[in-house]
Amino acid sequence: MYDVFQTDRLIDLWLTEDIGHCDLTAQLMIEAGETGAFNMHAREPLIVAGIDIAARIFKRYDPLLEVAVLVSDGQTLEKGALMLTVRGSARSILTVERTALNIVQRLSGIANETAKYxxxxxxxxxxxxxxxxxxxxxxxxxxxxxxxxxxxxxxxxxxxxxxxxxxxxxxxxxxxxxxxxxxxxxxxxxxxxxxxxxxxxxxxxxxxxxxxxxxxxxxxxxxxxxxxxxxxxxxxxxxxxxxxxxxxxxxxxxxxxxxxxxxxxxxxxxxxxxxxxx
Missing domain, CATH: 3.20.20.70 (Aldolase class I)
Incomplete structure (x- = not known):
């Protein structure tokens, strides 16, 4: 298990590192009121780790986003499996998607390697x-x-x-x-x-x-x-x-x-x- 309070502090650091003052691309190209719906999915077989943290990243940046986690940490997935859906401000979603993906990709990679051993x-x-x-x-x-x-x-x-x-x-x-x-x-x-x-x-x-x-x-x-x-x-x-x-x-x-x-x-x-x- 991981500590939620400490995780939120880490998320704030990750978002600060990646965003800086603002997501310039999203601010210039996407209107403030535009919305979108996106799916996170496995592009290869994997063991899930960090999916709740990925969801927390979206909500930490924009509490109004609707995030649904569809799998559990420790679960084995096949290629193409749907892991998470997120709906709401297109600006917000696209601003934080890389941070959310980075952590779940890294942690799931460790889970995969551990399972081999x-x-x-x-x-x-x-x-x-x-x-x-x-x-x-x-x-x-x-x-x-x-x-x-x-x-x-x-x-x-x-x-x-x-x-x-x-x-x-x-x-x-x-x-x-x-x-x-x-x-x-x-x-x-x-x-x-x-x-x-x-x-x-x-x-x-x-x-x-x-x-x-x-x-x-x-x-x-x-x-x-x-x-x-x-x-x-x-x-x-x-x-x-x-x-x-x-x-x-x-x-x-x-x-x-x-x-x-x-x-x-x-x-x-x-x-x-x-x-x-x-």
Whole structure:
């Protein structure tokens, strides 16, 4: 889910960026009283993400526009499927159409990419999770898109959990000391995860009784050994250099979670159009 208040603030920024002082073309060519009706539709098969945000963009700019959302986030569509209709001031619709299309194309592209990775681990215990390697300003929405594609969300931000990484360990001197420091004032319901690069570190994190161990850039052979060492007592997350070519092999090692930035960074915007209703 995404926060409506924060989304409205983002929409205001997007519209300011795209419109500037005014839509000069629309102001010069379209009379103030002219109206129109337009349909948003899928120009290729896709998984929907961000359709309510697209509708909100139209209404945010012009509350008098009549917008009807015809599909739901997470829904799989075929090419040509109708997604949304908008009626009212032709000036308003044409002024904001690109902003509305941009966000739903981007988010649906992430949902599409996520679904490919989810399918690649089907039949294993592994669940796909995202990372914080997101587009600045769009993290909340991009993580929503991951959920639409069937993935799970890792931390939304640094305040959502304790994640002890290599540099934290280097500063503290050891995993044991890093965990000890973190637990001194850690909120009681907060999860604690430790990044491990070697089996020796996995054993140290296991002894510290952390909640999750991240296997960072380990070979699949080392991952299988880590799974055996832990014996199901702690959740294991595999991360680092994982893509569609390798995720199946990683999932087969028996890890609980697999995280990859590729579902955001390699996602391609889908093709969605807004055309006059006939």
């Amino acid at each position: 989810v399918a690649a681990v089907a039949g294993t215990k592994a669940r796909l999770i995202d990372t914080r390697k997101t587009t600045p300003g769009l993290r909340m929405l991009e993580k929503h898109a991951v959920a639409c594609g069937g993935g799970l969300n890792h931390r939304l931000g640094l305040d959502n959990g304790v994640m002890i990484k290599d540099n934290h360990i280097a500063v503290c001197g050891s995993i044991a000391l890093a965990v000890q420091r973190a637990r001194r004032q850690m909120p009681v319901l907060t999860k604690l995860e430790v990044e491990c690069e070697t089996l020796e570190q996995v054993r140290e994190a296991l002894a510290a009784q952390v909640d999750v161990i991240m296997l960072d850039n380990m070979s699949t052979t080392a991952m299988r050994e880590a799974v055996a060492v832990v014996g199901g007592s702690i959740k294991l997350e595999a991360s680092g250099g994982i893509d569609l070519r390798t995720i199946g092999e990683v999932a087969a090692t028996g890890v609980d979670y697999i995280s990859t930035s590729k579902i955001n960074q390699a996602a391609v915007c889908v093709d969605i159009g807004l055309d006059e209703a006939v």
